Amino acid sequence: MHVICTDMEGKDHELLATEEWSIMEIIREGGIPILAQCGGSCACATCHVYVDPAWKAKLPEPNEEEVGMLDGAFDVTEDSRLACQLIFTKQLDGLKVKLAAGSV
């Protein structure tokens, strides 16, 4: 199973994905620099990613805490999510996300 992460240069990386890991951890474990300063506790907005619109419907809606924390991110769009709050499951095999400015 894998996740595709597009870096700031626009290059795609196919990353090995483990069930129950957050997308932030999968990106970090895959060797792609991601700030994620708070370590994944939804407290800093430095793991901001854009989810490919084709995958959006497969993800659970963000909770109020995540939506609020995105106030500390930049260039937030309707595709914006915090990667630490997205948990990988089998159904997300092939998920595509793009790193946002401020997360690297």
Added chain:
Amino acid sequence: MTENNAQNPITTDAIIIGAGPVGLFSVFELGLNDVKCHLVDILDRPGGQCAELYPEKPIYDIPAVPVCTGAELTERLLEQINPFHPVFHFGQMAETLEKMPDGKWKLTTDRGTVLQAPIVIIAAGGGSFVPKRPPIKGIESYEGKSVFYSVRKMEQFRDKNIIIAGGGDSALDWTINLQPIAKRVTLIHRRDEFRAAPDSVLKMRALVAEGAMDLKIANLTTLNGADGQVTSVTLQDDSKTTHDLPCDNLLAFYGLTMKLGPVANFGINLHENLIPVDTSTFETSVPTIFAIGDINSYPGKMKLILSGFHEAALMAKKVFAYVHPDRRYRFQYTTSSSDLQGKLGVSDAA
């Protein structure tokens, strides 16, 4: 406290850079070893990440404390180190470190405080908390001239057209404080909800309702201007429509981020922005400078508060040898040592 500067420096045994949980616990371990400490932190209060990132979030992996919040952990550490009377220098960044002719260190902060000590302990975690810089092209050239991330003097905004960006307490507080003196204040936020004190949000909405200020729900995309003077910003709203809004100043409040900062220039070996240490003493490549907590690196390192506490204990033993070269190190337990209990001020209870 008297004015401190190069002519009138503060002298102590150890300077701790960073007042997060690991810096705080160092005071305890060093105190038991008769080493007095001063702490410097860029934040305006103790706790480091525990105070800034997760004051209300639970921590479950502190031994014998099944659960506590970041704020509670900080409070308890302050109580624990209170017998050693640490001195805090908040709201300032450790900026330069120089070796003096007598071999001691002279640390100067960005506020001009000068501290001298034979020992420096870097417990700076992920680095200094500094304001997040919006990733807008060319923003650097406006910073400190017409674009700001904090307010030091309100007067400089008198009769100015100000745009304030952000949706938290800083953005709301400065909107309310600057509205009476500015020519016009426009608050920009990406959504029509605010994570700020409800009272501030009510005040802001009342000002908008009476026409005393503007609120725009949009993203900031471009800065327009020249020679450091911003003349307008370009906004994009939900419908992707863009328009320019004239202004004299932009104040952006998107929270804080961590940057290694001046520690990188202290002459210590670094590896990927972390400080390699000897794991028997937690000393860096420079003798008498130590690094503990998230900022150090060694084989097997785990960035846990727990690890930082352990590192502080080993560090303190080596520091004792430097500060009290004439004394022999004596290993003691707080449970049984009347000497340690005396230092903690609990001898009578023993």
